[in-house]
Amino acid sequence: MRIELQHVSKRYEAEAPSVKDLSLSVQDGELMTILGPSGCGKSTTLLMIAGIFPPTQGDILFDGHRVNNVLPKDRRIGMVFQNSALYPNMNVLKNIEFPLKNMGVARRERMQRSEEAARMVQMSDYLRRKPGQLSGGQRQRVAIARAVVKRPGLLLLDEPLSSLDANLRGNMREEIRRLQKELGITTIMVTHDQEEALSMSDKIAVMNAGELQQIGTPLQLYNAPANWFVANFLGMPAMNELMCSWSADGCLQIADTGQTIPVNGGSGLSALHQGQQMRLAFRPHQVSLITATGQFRETDLRGRVASVEFTGRERLVHIRIGDTAIKVYADMAESLDEHQEIAIRLDADYYLFDRESGENLRLPAAGGQPKISETGDMPFVKQAAYSL
Known part of the structure; x- marks a missing residue:
């Protein structure tokens, strides 16, 4: 039926x-x-x-x-x-x-x-x-x-x-x-x-x-979540977020630390304006954890270990970046101590959500940008007719 x-x-x-x-x-x-x-x-x-x-x-x-x-x-x-x-x-x-x-x-x-x-x-x-x-x-x-x-x-x-x-x-x-x-x-x-x-x-x-x-x-x-609500609702642990703003030179400025990091393009970014408020978001498994200070890069996000949670095959590391707490997975071989300085390296799979509308402005390379369609497989505009 x-x-x-x-x-x-x-x-x-x-x-x-x-x-x-x-x-x-x-x-x-x-x-x-x-x-x-x-x-x-x-x-x-x-x-x-x-x-x-x-x-x-x-x-x-x-x-x-x-x-x-x-x-x-x-x-x-x-x-x-x-x-x-x-x-x-x-x-x-x-x-x-x-x-x-x-x-x-x-x-x-x-x-x-x-x-x-x-x-x-x-x-x-x-x-x-x-x-x-x-x-x-x-x-x-x-x-x-x-x-x-x-x-x-x-x-x-x-x-x-x-x-x-x-x-x-x-x-x-x-x-x-x-x-x-x-x-x-x-x-x-x-x-x-x-x-x-x-x-x-x-x-x-x-x-x-x-x-x-x-x-x-x-x-x-x-x-490929269409907006911040979907992204934050799906996934355990929940998706991490860092408040940031857009700068005209194609970089994000992290609100808590003032650090700027470049963005590798993505559909929707060309329409951004100077100072636009956004969420930089990623899931705990979508970033690399760098523990050796000699390997830190200028574009890495810097933080300190708050605690380490044992989950069985892996460890879930609680990290503070400025005043924001995030969670990242680390394998069992990583040497980690409380208050240790640590770096997080963004891979291809991270997201940008407009802070006001919640719209996803950038999708991971593997996910692809969803198409706005009345009958397609990945519609996300409200009030459209969605077909399964």
């Missing part, structure tokens, strides 16, 4: 819109994640697709047919919530077959389809147990089986893993992705967990304050 949202908004009385002029499409069989912080409008969007909330304006289309006035039960959807919402007085089999019973499916077919769904989520050995006798992960598997037993054209997942512990979340991510691919069901998932989004999705739509910020594959969003 192909899903399209055309200029959809949702407003509650006199409040600011929860969702503003949202346009996107999901191709048949894809898993698309709507990602963003609490209150950004992602769950409201999912509930409008489900038919639980009517849109204030705009159209929702399933396979090209407008469904704004179609009841949830007639939309061919399956839905899984954060809470598994199983009936405690029914065993696993009866919970799975319950929607089929409501649909008037004959008992023999109900049993066959329910047992098949239980087999898909590896719950065949637990059919006689009640929800209180299951673990959290097992209850979510039953909830997924209950959603897919109807053979829906669209599966909606509303933070389905947020109530599980870390190990269970990892296992359930794999299970959901395997099942979705096996069945070929178009799936839309809502989450605020970037690890879930990056590991499970064909495409990710990032929202903030009711507006779509960017849409693309996980790799595209991670390597």
Whole structure:
């Protein structure tokens, strides 16, 4: 099933819109994640697709047919919530077959389809147990089986893993992705967990304050964020930033230290003006750490080691450059001491974001500049129609 949202908004009385002029499409069989912080409008969007909330304006289309006035039960959807919402007085089999019973499916077919769904989520050995006798992960598997037993054209997942512990979340991510691919069901998932989004999705739509910020594959969003919000929201640890300004000779002046460093071009830089305020940004793995003072270059950023955090294979070094704290990865062989003077060398992969608009002015050489397009793979202009 192909899903399209055309200029959809949702407003509650006199409040600011929860969702503003949202346009996107999901191709048949894809898993698309709507990602963003609490209150950004992602769950409201999912509930409008489900038919639980009517849109204030705009159209929702399933396979090209407008469904704004179609009841949830007639939309061919399956839905899984954060809470598994199983009936405690029914065993696993009866919970799975319950929607089929409501649909008037004959008992023999109900049993066959329910047992098949239980087999898909590896719950065949637990059919006689009640929800209180299951673990959290097992209850979510039953909830997924209950959603897919109807053979829906669209599966909606509303933070389905947020109530599980870390190990269970990892296992359930794999299970959901395997099942979705096996069945070929178009799936839309809502989450605020970037690890879930990056590991499970064909495409990710990032929202903030009711507006779509960017849409693309996980790799595209991670390597080529359209703006500072997307860049800062994706990635652990978060992206580093140093406040700076543009000088007419093609250099950046770092606010904290006054140091100037040259910039190696990039789309959008020709329009910059003297004194324009920007963020110089890079991820912890995108720079080189120089510990030998004899190897420092004039263009290296100078700082001092504040602390060193052991992460297993590597160490995460906390560095102060002026009044700004940043984090950079170092391998285990590096000799590092607190308060040691250190240099950071910018490689090709660093970013410049306008401080006022948040727009990405320079993308890493490997990432490429996203094209502004109404139907392309890497659009990022608000209010455009995004196609997955």
